[in-house]
Amino acid sequence: MKSIFFLFSCLCSAFLSAQTYNPLWIPDTLSGSNITLTIKDTFAQLRATGNQTITGGINNSQFWGPTIFINKGDTVHMNVLNKLNDSTTIHWHGMHLPAVMDGGPHQVIPPGTLWQPYWKVTNNAATYWYHPHLHEMTLEHLTKGIGGFIIVNDQEESALALPRKYGIDDIPLMLTSRRYNTANQFVVQNVAYGDYLLVNGTRDPEITLPKQIVRLRLLNAEVERAYNFGFSDNRKFYIIANDGGLLDKPVQVSKLLVAVGERYEILVDLSNDNVGSSINLMSYNANQPFGFPGGEPAAQGNFGSLLNNKDFNCLRINIGKSTNSPITSIPTSLISNQFINSAEATVNRSINVKGGVPGNPTPFNFNDKIFDINRIDNTVNLNAIEKWTITNSNVFGHTFHIHDVQFKLVARNGNTNAVGLHEQGWKDVLYLPRNENASFIAKFDDYADPIHPFMYHCHFSNHEDGGMMGQFVVNNPSSIIDNMPDESQYTLFPNPASDVIFMENKGVEIYYITIVNSVGKSVMMLPQPEIHKGISIAHLPKGMYYMQIMDAATKTTITKQFSK
């Protein structure tokens, strides 16, 4: 028996040593004040053999889109063209911006329509991401691979000696997994976990990194699985940033739990490794406490997976020569974050995880209310500082994400000392194990909008689609309601127009413009357009169009006609 076991071990190790790897795909980059994202149907060879998989790509990508680089303080204009034959949305995860630009379930982009949100970047340097957020379709669209990184730069981060050569010593890593049917297509229904890991869409990835300090930007873009990262030689590494910015100083760890939606930036010291040697970035998911997403023992079924309850390799790292001017030391300190004081919170809110009990048809939800897109769950006053406590006395772990703000986690289970050192920075997602609660404080400043809400939800896309989501509006109590505008207040010129159409709006503030073609199909969506600059219609075919103009004060829509 023992010899059989030995033989089996030999065979296994022979198989393992023969493991082949594929070069890690590094997404293309986009930068500047005008960013164009064209979302499209496409396909990719994701399995080693057999047919291609139907996926969703952005611009030239087949699975997962380009990385957007933006600078704090800049105003960035997004041109999102939906070339899928299905409606979708693009949410700018972690960004502080007007609700009408946020890309949540209310900002539906119909097929063939160009959506043009823009905002002034006020977020700190960190790793953010964009992804679809159409209610009840988020899981399906995310599964197709639609999404990408957003990397924000700012002066404080730029002043630090940190690796930032994108793709060389500064590597974005999007981790997710997929289940395939016999035709190599994604299984979307009733799947909490994939069976095969994809890192930036690459299976069994490897990368050569220089013999120096390198930065990895980790994003968990799974449906449910959490990753308990570490290295195969159990080396220590340094957490420098989480969701919304740099920490005050690096935190040394040997393991790091990253739950769905969370981002962590880590520094890894490879300067003592030999050129030609290799280490693995691993996820140590075996023997986790019950309720850990991906700890379930089954290898198949809704809540099972070939990766469940296992330690598995995420990325083979081969050590190469160091670069010119490498980063050679871990900074002792990073920045001085000015956090909000807990005592400043004037409103306390409680959100309780409900439903989802096996055998009970009620899906996971908050406060016994399934998400209703027509119901505003909370009204927050502009500039309010609030303390939210999320309680999960339920059957399973979740992640809680809130739009609009970066929050400061202040307590776990009522204990201020129980917040991990690595969670001390700004965050927009928190991991909530079962039978625990977590409290955060946040300031809801800058953007009031009485009709367009922000979302808060479990970031497990199947839970979110199932109704584990709520919505809040930020209200400015001092705003004045004006008189309704009438048609005579808007004049379009020139009419007919060729490349740009202008509007005389007699001081009426414009909230939203939708341009509809002669058969009633929307072709452009412009939230809070900078109307004085005119609207570029150069890409539209010749014809008659209707401009639906909604004013900011009364949200009244008036339609004007124009020709091109």
Place this chain on the structure above:
Amino acid sequence: MKKLFYVYMIFFILISLSISEINAKEKQSIINRVIKPFAANTALGTLFSLHGKDEYAAIAVVFTCNHCPFANLYTDRLNAFYQEYLPKGVLLIAINPMDSILYEDETLINMKTKALKDNFLFPYLQDADQSIAKAFSADFTPQVYLLQKRHSSWKIVYKGIIDDNGKSPEIARKYLKEAADSLLLQRPIKDSIIESFGCKIIYRH
């Protein structure tokens, strides 16, 4: 802990059962379904009608569209099939079931551009109100059905993929050809329903 594990397992078993049940049900509802004769405009401005196509032993109906990159991989294969099987009595037609009001790439004028550019040998029909796709219960582009005339009505005898490798036709198993060959030899079609995939057809309600 153990109890929950059993609950998960029971869930899994129930769902697996329901999936195999769905497959069996789909086969029952698709295979031998009678397709009533339809007529539609083609990209080149003619009218195609299923009426009076009595000279053909079978008709291969391919749901495809303009925009879907995966469907676009099959243009040469569809032309080759058309040329090879027309003399054998199998007509291939393509139908675009996409909502052209919602999705401008799929309009008749863009179908014409595509049919000319890609040198379509076969008729390319617009299913303007999506009624043909509904009659077939088509789900994706590309997706192919084989119709056989039995007792003076056209019946579905195959639903599935053209072959099982979009990018590498040389290594693909040619399911449509296998089905057509079986039909021509008057043998039963072994795999009459093959899981298909591609760009989803969104139906207007």
